[in-house]
Amino acid sequence: RMKELMNKINQFRDDRDWRKFHNEKDLAISISLEASELLELFQWKNSEEVVESSLEEIKEELADVFIYSFMMADNLNLDVEEIIKSKLDLNEQKYPVEKSRGSNKKYNEL
Numbered sequence: 001r002m003k004e005l006m007n008k009i010n011q012f013r014d015d016r017d018w019r020k021f022h023n024e025k026d027l028a029i030s031i032s033l034e035a036s037e038l039l040e041l042f043q044w045k046n047s048e049e050v051v052e053s054s055l056e057e058i059k060e061e062l063a064d065v066f067i068y069s070f071m072m073a074d075n076l077n078l079d080v081e082e083i084i085k086s087k088l089d090l091n092e093q094k095y096p097v098e099k100s101r102g103s104n105k106k107y108n109e110l
Contacts, residue, residue, distance in 0.1 A: 023075075024075055027072040031065055037064070
């Protein structure tokens with residue numbers, strides 16, 4: 001499924017001849033900008049209010065973050081599933097359940 005999704009993203013890009021704009025630097029900038037647009041939806045409001053009134057906008061901005069992130073991973077020949085699994089393994093080491101359960105402390109404060 002991931003490969004099929006990546007093919008669809010690349011086809012959209014390639015149909016528009018946008019590959020030349022999608023280098024790693026510009027994709028990193030785009031990820032940050034789209035994440036900021038997602039964050040802006042929540043500015044000065046509580047979470048429940050935004051989710052209730054702006055779920056479609058949340059979905060759109062989150063999709064943009066994912067799309068640019070997947071494009072960057074594809075550019076670098078990274079397997080998205082593998083890098084997420086590796087990061088989860090690392091987080092398990094940094095945040096053992098017995099020390100981190102119910103805590104919002106950073107791993108170096110546990």
